[in-house]
Amino acid sequence: MKKKLKAGFWELIARIVLKNRIVILGIIVLITIFLALQWKNIRFSFTEANLLPDTHIVNKEYNAFLDMFGEEGNLIVVGVKDDTFFTPKAFAAWDKLMNDIKSQKEIDLIVSISDLKKLQKNDSLQTFELVPFVDQSKTINQEYLTSIKKELLEKMPFYEGLLFNKKNGTIRSAIYLDKEIVNTLHRKDYIINDFIPKIEAFEKETGIDLKVSGMPYIRTLNARSITDEISLFIGASLLITSLIFFFFFRSFRATLISIIIVIIGVMWTFGLLGLFHFEITVLTALVPSLVIVIGIPNCIFLTNKYQQEFIAHGNKARALQRVITKVGTATLMTNLTTAAGFATFIITQSELLREFGIISSLSIIALFFLCLIIIPIYYSYQPIPKEKHLRHLSRNYTKVFISWIEKTVKYNRRYVYVVAIFLFLVSSIGAFKIKTSGSLIEDMPKNTGFFKDILFFEKEFEGIMPLEITIDTKRKKGVMKLSTLKKMDELQKTIEEIPELSKPISILNLVKYSKQAYYNGNPEYYDLPTSQEQSFILGYAKNATKDSKNNIMKSYVDSTGQVARITTFMRDIETGNMKKIETKLWTKINKVFPADRYKVVMTGKALVFEKGTKYLLDNLITSLLFAVLLISLLMVFMFRSFKMVVVSLIPNLLPLMITAGLMGYFGIPLKPSTILVFSIAFGLSVDDTIHFLAQYRQELTNNNWKIKKSVFATIKESGISMFYTSVVLFAGFSVFMLSDFGGTVALGGLIAVTLIFGMLSNLMLLPCLVLTLNKSLANKQEFIEPKIDVLSKPTEEEDEHLKQ
Template sequence: MWESLGKTVLRYRIVLLALLAISTAFMGWQAAQVKISYEFTRAIPTDNDKYLAYQAFRQKFGEDGNLMVLGVQTKDFFKKSFFDDYRRLQADIKKVKGVEHVLSVPGAVGLQKNDSTEKLAVEPLFADSLTATQAALDSAALRFRSLPFYRDLLYNPDTDAWLMGININGALMATKERTVVVGAITSMVDAFSKRQGTEVHLSGLPLIRTQVATRIQNEMRWFMLGSFGLAALILLLFFRSLSATLLSLAVVLIGVVWSFGTLHLMGYKITLLTALIPPLVVVIGIPNCIYFLNKYHTSFRNYADKHSALVQMVAKMGVVTLFCNISAAIGFAVFALTRSALLQEFGAVAGLNILLLFFISLVFIPGVLSFLKPPKERHMRYLDNSILQRWLNRLEGWSLRHRKTIYAVTVLLLAGAGIGMARLQSVGYIVDDLPKTDKIYTDLKFFETQFKGVMPLEIVVDTRSRKKNILTLDNIQRVDSLVQYLAGRPYIGKPLAFTEGLKFVRQAFYEGDTASYAVPNEFDLIGMKEYLTVRKDSAGRAAQQNSMTRLLSTFVDSSKQQARISAAMMDVGSQRLPLILDSVQIRAAQLFDTSKYHVELTGTSVTFLEGSRFIINGLKESILWAFGLIALCMLYLFRSVRILLCSLLPNVIPLLLTAGVMGWAGVPLKPSTVLIFSVTLGIAIDITIRFLVNYKQHIATAPSVEANVIGTIHS
C-alpha cells in the first residue's frame, strides 16, 4: 500500500506540488489577517458560575480591569514647579484618545456646605485660582490632606507616594489600539520623569496586558527565528547538504504558515497558548524531515536509483511518520475536549496542524527530491559517522547486556522524581513569567508596597429583591463593616464603596471636621437629607460630570438592589488567593444573612484564579485522554497487548521525570508550564513509535529478536 502511495506521489508530483503551493498561498493570505487576543478570561468555560457572575458584573457596573496607575514617590509633590508639571501631565493624558477620565490629586474635589441653600457644592481643591502661588498651593494641600477619603487611595501619607488612576475605554482595550494608547501615555510619563528627575512607576492591567501581549508577539518572532536557525545548523551539520537543509526548512515554514492560516480560518486569535503552535510545528516537522531524508539516503545506497529510493522512503517511513504525527496530534488535540475555550482553541489548531504536517511532508519532500540531483557520497557520509556509530554501539551494549543496571537506574530516577513531585507546587501569578528585574514586575511591587496592589477585586452585595433597598441604615452599616474588614487585610488596598461617599458627605456636613469622616447614623441622615443632593459647583458644572460624583455613582445600581465594593489587591498567586477569598466570603456571610442577601466575589483576580484552575485540570484530563487514545492507536498498529504495554512505559517515565525535575528545580505547575507535559509526551511517543515500527518492519527478515533490536537501533 505505502509503496503504491509512493509511486502515486511521484507520478502526480507536479499537480500535488502545485496544489500545495496554491493552498500555502491561500493560507499565507489568511495568516496575514490573524490578530492577537487581548482577552484574559477565556480560560474559563462560558457556562461557569464565576464567568457568568463576572459577565453580569461587567454588564451592570462596567469593566474592572481598565485602570492604569501612575505612581511617584517624592516629598516635593506640592512644590509648585513639580505640581504644575504633574497637573499638565494629567491634562495631557486626558487628551489621549481612549482615556475616559483621570483620578489624581490635581483633579481632587471637596464638598462645600452652604447653609443658606442647604446644599453641598462640589469644589475643585486645586483650581488655578487656589494654586497661583506656593503659599496658596500649600493651603490647598493642607485642605486635601484633611480629607480621609483620598488617604491611601491617591497618596500614602507615611511614604510620600502619590498615585494617578487612568481609566481607559473598555471596548478599546479589546483591540490593538490599546497599544497606541498605552504607548502614548508611557511616552508622556517618560518625558515627565526626565524633566523632573523623578522615577515614575506604571502598572495596572491595561499596561501589563498590553506589554505582555506585545512581548509575546515580539518573542514569537525571535523564537521562530531561533528555532529555524538552530534547526538549520543541526541539519547542516548532520547532512552536510544545503539542499537538504533548505528542503527541511521549507517544510516547517509551510507548516508554520498553515498554522497561522488555520487560526484565522477557525476564527481564533493569537493567545499565550496558540503562540506556541508554530514552534511546535518546527519541533515536530524537523524530525519528520530527518527521518524521510535518512531513509532516502539509506535506500539510495542500497538501490543506487533515485526513483526507487524515493519510493522506498515513502514505503518505509510513511506509516511511521503518519502514526507518529497522529499520536503527537492526539497529545495536543485532547485539549479540545476540555471545557476551557483557550485550551480548546490550542488543542484544535495544534492537533490539526501536526496532522497536516504529515501530508505536507509526504507531498513536498518526495516531490522536490525527484527534481533534484541524486545525493552525492559526501551527503551520505553521516551514515558512516564513526562518532555516531560508536554511540549507537554503546546504546546497543547497554540495552542488551546491562538491562538490570538500566532498570535499577530507572527505578532510582523514578524514586527521585517521586520526591521531586512531592515538592511540585501548583501556583500562578499574573506576572510570574516576567524576570524579577523587569520594570513591569518592579513597578507592580512598588504599588503593592505603597498601595497594596493593583489587581481588581470586586464584591457585589445583592438584596435579592428590587423591593429591598441596599441604602437602608442597617445595610449601610453592614457594607461599611465589610469595607473595614477588607481595609484591615495587609494584601488588600483601600476599598471603595458608596459608604465612603456617605462618609465624605458627612465630613462636609460637619464643616470638614476630619473626625466626622464616618458612616452617618440615623440622626445624621435626618439632618443631612437635604444636603445629600449634590448640586452644581461654583463653575456651573453639573455634579455628575465631576470626577467625584462620577466615581461614586458607579457603586450602586439604578434599582438600589445591588451595591459594589471595589478594591485593589496584591498579586498573591493562585495558591494564597483561594484562602483570602474564602476568608472574605466567611466574613460576608457573618454580616449578611445568606437567606436574604447574596454576596458575590468577582473581578479579574477571581477569574484569573478560576482560569488557572481550569488550565491545570485541563492538563490532567488531556493527559488521561491522550493515553487512552494513543493506546488505541498502538493496539491497532501493533495488534499486540504486550507491545502496547511496552510502548506505554517509555511514555509514562518521561512525564514522571519531567514532573520530578520541575519539583526539584522549583518550577511550579501553572498555565505557562502545563504544556511541557504535552511536549514531553509528544516527543516520547514519536521516538517510541518510530522504534517499534522499525522493529516490526524487520521481524520477518531478522534472524533473531536480538539481531532485530540491533538493526533497529542502527537504522
C-alpha cells in the first residue's frame, strides 16, 4: 500500500505536469515576471563583510564607537612620491585639485599641504590660531617651494605620518568624507563620477602618478570589481557548461532548453535577493553562477534518463512520464543534500553567511522544480530523439573509463584501500599546516590599481586599515587632565614600537603641537607640557579644540571631554600576528590605565574583521558537523540502514580531508571564502553517493540479492551520469578561478578539486566498501523498505521489453 502511495504521488505529479503544460508554463512566466519586478530592490553592499553576529561583544563595542564618534572609515588619502611635486606648475595643479575637491558638499574636511594650517600663539586671546602654512602668492617661486618642503619635513612633527613620510619625502593629503554618505549609494556616485575624474585630470596635466586609498575608496572600487565579475561568472559558466552539455549530447535542442532553464533560475535568484532586500556581497554575487553550475547537471541527469527510457521502450509519452515518476525523488533528494550543504551557513548567526545560505539553498530547490517541470514539457513538444542524440550512451571513452573502474574495483580492491589510507594520512599531516587569515585586503583583486595603491601606502605610511582605541576617563573633561595625557603618551609610544602599526593620532598630538606653538614653533618642544606649563598651555589647547570645520582634532574627543580616541592604521597582517599585537597593547593598557578609573576599548574595522574570521573558524567544525548530520538523516530517511549511512560518509569525508591537506601544503589559508568549501563540496559530493546507492538497491532486487553482480551493474548504470555531472561541476566551479579575488579563486579551485576526488571516491572506494561490508549479506535485512523510493522499480512490462 505504501509503495502504491509513493508511486502514486509522482504519477500524479507527472499527470498534472503533462496534462496542464500551458497553464504550468504560464505560472512559471508569471513567477518570473514577479521576481523580475523585485530587481529594483537589489542593492550592493557599501561596507566590508561583517562576519560577527549583532549580539557579539566586539560588534556591540564597535557600534558604540560609531555612535560616539561617527563612521571611522571616512578618510581618503591621496599620495605622491615625485621630485617634481614641489615645482610651481605641479604645486599649482595640486592646489587647484584640492580646492575643487574641497568645494564639493560630500567633503567634510581636507588636510593638505597647499592649504595647510599651523598653530600660532595669540597672547591677547590666550589661544592658538590656525594660520596658513603656505603663502599662495609666493608659490610661483621655486626657492620658496623648496623652503616650505624643508620646513614641513623638519619643523612640523604634528603632521608626520598623517601628511608626510619624513624618511623619504612622500606627501599625501587627508580627505574626510561627510560621514552621512560613507555607507550609502551617494558615496559610490561621488567617487566614481566626480572624485576619480578629478584625479585622472591632474595626472594627465602634470604627468605625476597619484596614489589613492582609504576605506571609502577601496570599498567603492572593490564593489565595482564584484559587480563586473557577476556578469563574467554568469557568462563564462553558462558558456562552458553548455559546451560540455552539447559535447555529451550533441543536441542543440537539449542544450537550448538547459540554457533556458538555468537563465530562468538566475533571474529567480536575483528576484529572491530583491524580494528579501538582501545586499549583493562577495558571496551572494556567486549564487547566480552556482545556479548555472548546479542546474546543468540536473538537466544532464533528467535528459539522460529520458533518452534511456526512450531506448528501453520507444514510447515518448511513457518516457516523459518516467522521467518524473522514476527519478523525481532521486533528483529531489540530491538537490536537498546540495541545498543542505549551503543551508548550514544559516546557523552561523553571521548575517553575511546567513543571507548567502538562504539565497543559495532556496535557489537550488527552485531550480529542481524548474528542471523537473520544464524538461518533460519541452520534450513533449519536440520530435523523438534521433539516433545521433543517443550515441553518447555508448561512446568509447565512457566505456573505457567505466571499464577501468570496474577492473580496479574487481581485482585491485586492496590497492584502493591502501591508496585511500595513504591519501588520508598524508592529507592529515597537511591539514595541520593550515594557517588562518583575518586580513581585510587579502581577497581583494591584486592586479587592480587600487590594490597596488594599498601596498604603496602600507610601505610609505604603515597601512590604511584603522584600529581604534577609546579611553573613557569616567568623568567630564577628564581627557585634558595632564595625568590622562601622560598615560595616553605611554600607550602611543608602545603603538609606535609595533612595526605593523602607523604613528597614532589623538588629542595628544594637538597638545604636543600646542606646546611647540607656544614656544614659537620650535620642533624641539613638540612634547607634553610639564606640570608647571600645563595651566596655560592646556588652557590654550582647550580653546583650540572647539568645533571648527578646519579642526582635524574635533573627532578625537567626545562632546563632554570624557572619552578620548586614539587612531592608528595597520598593515595587512596574518591573524596570528594580530593576536600578538593585541596582547602587547592590552598588556600596556592594563598596566597604565587602572580599571577602576578608566574603561579602555579596542575596536575598529580591521579588528572586527579579524574577530569575525576567528568566529567563523571556531564555528567551522560545528557547521560541517551539522551538514554531515543533516545529510546523514536524509540518507537514513531514504535507505533506513545505518550501515549504508556509514558506507556513504567515508567516501565523501575523504575528499574533504584531501582538500584540507592541499590547503596546508600549498599555503592556502582558512578565511571567510575558503571556509565555505567544505560544506558546499560535501553537499555536492553526496549527490553521487545517493545515485549510486539508490541504483545499487534497485539492482539488488533485480539480481536476486547477489551483491557483487549488483555492484558492477550499478557502476555501469550510474557511472556515466556520475562522470558527466562531475565533469560539468568541475568545469563550472573552475570558472571562479577567472576571478581577480583571491578568495573566489581559492573557493572555485578547491571545490572543483574536491568534486573530482569525490567522484573517484564514489566510483571506486564506495563500491569497494559495499563489497567488503556486505559480504555476509544473504538476505534483505540491510535494506528494509525505505521511506522514500529513490528509484522506482521497472514494471513487469518494461522488464519484458528489456529482456527482448
